[in-house]
Amino acid sequence: MKVITTDVLVIGAGLAGERAAIASAEKDLDVIILSLVPPRRSHSAAAQGGMQASLGNSVKGKGDNPTIHWLDTVKGSDWGADQEVARIFADNAPISMREMAHFGVPWNRVEGGPRDVYIKGKKTTIVEDEAKEGLITARDFGGTAKWRTCYTADGTGHTVLYTMDNLVVQHGITVHDRMEAIRLIHKDGKCVGAVVRSLRDGEILAYMSKATVIATGGYGRIYGESTNAVINEGTGSWLALQTGVVPLANMEAVQFHPTGIVPTDILVTEGCRGDGGLLLDVDEYRFMPDYEPDKQELASRDVVSRRMKEHMLKGKGVQSPYGEHLWLDLRHLGEEHLTTKLREVYDICMYFIGVNPIKELIPVRPTQHYSMGGIRVNKDGHAYNMEGLFALGEVACWDMHGFNRLGGNSLAETVVAGMVVGEKIADYASKTKLLADVSLAENTVQIEKDKIANMLNNTNGENVYKLRDEISDLLIKNVHIFRTGEGLEKAVDGLRGIVKRTENVQVKTDAPGMNPELSQAIRIEGMAKQALLIAEGALRRTESRGAHTREDYPARDDANWLNRTLARWPESQENPVFTYEPVGVLDLPPGNRGYGGGQQIDMKESVEEYNTNVDSGQRAEGRIDPSEETGKRLPKEAWKEVK
């Protein structure tokens, strides 16, 4: 068995993983990055719209600061976020944007003087401050008080990832692409590496490390109909769940993006609406102002998606062979805008659905897009219950997003967490000894080899593609935007059955090499189990918060549910275990978001009482104490100064 040792093993070469790897390389640590694909193919590259940071350079962002960004983020989360983590994020986002500018990102810049823009459906002239000429500019995104989303046309993820990967090359960081981590090597609550399968030749090998970092992005493909890349099958979160002790948090918090195109489910950015795009119904009537008079098309994503669905349920959707949809209207933005600032969107519409957005309406509907939940980590990014294991980016529940994340906040999170958590990882690896327990590695490798042999030798087992389709069918039908107890029970029952059936998968071909069917078969147990956590978490949470909407429990219930769901799957147990912990220290007391309607049930205890139980409640769930005391980075009541 081949064993490769390193100080820091980073699984995933998107923005979060690469930025964290650079932080360790800067401290002269030995780093290896594993990736399913060449790093620049990672799904970060597909992010279009931008990154939120309160630079306040555009005239429409004037007066912005981290406190206002933090307020938008906490409200956006429907108070499900850890407010201190949201603060760490908002404070560091401007630094990260400037750092990326220093490294080479060609951010769009302020051009002083007047220009025409569309705001709330009306053409308006704004005058950019000449004194800000040449500084990083911003566009409007949903759920924000200011224009705050930094961008490079509609290829922001692409340019930032290319810049980041350039740095990886510059630092000489080792990247092993086409490699899939399939099991963590751990013992007595300490992670010492991972079992890895080569997607080039099928070899199974062991990597042993002081710190292991999961940065594999989301699991959107479990839903089938998703904006996510086809590699986003929850491989990283499954690594954590598979340990039996590391919890996945808030898996029921699933974001549906308002504008997936129909068919194909490819995303067109929120920047379309930020730049003035409108949502229309079957009568080409603009309906959002009726539901959300203030924010209109630019309420938070959970709210816009819910309103779209609500409107379609009233019979106002457009019928098509690919199901019901609504329209996104960009025609008034004009050819110049659509072929420069929204060029990717233009290309996607032209190539994939044959629609010219300069002249035609774009068919859109809410589509699975993002996972607020994930591997539960403390504010240093350290996983609960597992020393030496870190997670960041979409795969983690760090938890700045709570039950709904704002557009532009996740792409920014990748680089901010990469910087902040990356530092903590480097600190940890610097003071840790390598535990090269080769027999432990061998035993762990053997578990996977046996599993694979079973699948290859099985002559009368389940078809993996059929299982995959059954999983997504249950989620799409029962665990979508509007959820009911009845539907969720159906999903939980069905998924329990499927989880069992994943033990009996048959792979039809034993072809050596990447064997794509075997790759899918290796992932299917994790996909089924995570689908069950999503459905069961949603069934248990008898309230509506952010993107989690229960028709039978329409109110946000702060008396009973101001908490974070934690789900573990103890080894060799038939069912997962659900527990709950406080969301974190509260500074902004739960209140009304100012959009989305909805009812609230007030907390029973005072904020002070709630806060005294945060540390003990989280420690009881296995939180490793972070390097700084809880709440230290959360300035008290700074929000009171915001008008």
Add this chain to the structure above:
Amino acid sequence: MGRTLTFKIFRYNPTKENDQPRIDTYEIEETKRLNVFTALNILRETQAPDLMFDFVCRAGICGSCSMMINGRPTLACRTLTSDLPDTIELYPLPFFKLLGDLSVDTGVWFHEMAEKVESWIHTQKEFDPTAEEERMDNATANKIYEAERCIECGCCLAGCATIQIYPDFLGATGLNRIGRFLIDPRDERGDQEWFELVSTDEGVFGCIGMMACDDVCPKDLPLLEVFSFIRRKLSGIALAKDK
């Protein structure tokens, strides 16, 4: 009535003992707006479970799925079968190392290219987290973005006559990358360094001017302009030296 499409696909698994390169034929019923991404997945799931190919974003953004479709290098995800005849021939991109069937190793080549052209901002300045960002005019930012739009799909190399004969040639994508840093005011590399990088046969003078790269680039990068820009820049440097 939908058509029955015939896919003739290059098959070869280099990790399989005694496997021989061959063309296998499959049939599939065409559905409305079928693209090669969907078609290949249907084939894998119903007829050829060991068929190897690469897709990631399936939205024309990531550059993974380039292959030869009826003799032309292009992105499979955004190729509609309705634009093709009844028989569709699929081959892996030439030039790159074959991993199996339609899958090639673009990652290693592009990584080495990035090392060769030192594809990063060369600057003596340290990042100061407390300082305002350095200013740049938006027109310059847009110009850099235009060059930065390359998705490393490798179609330009598959279409390149020079690189088939002279594999050390940087290709249109490599020269475009150099052009991207040449116009970036943050990069402090001087004329001499640029000159050494691109004045060789590996660089801009290796090109024999067939310009298929420009024809096949799926992102419509202005590669013709990139070549002439770099040539002009080099001549300028050379002439200045002569004086």
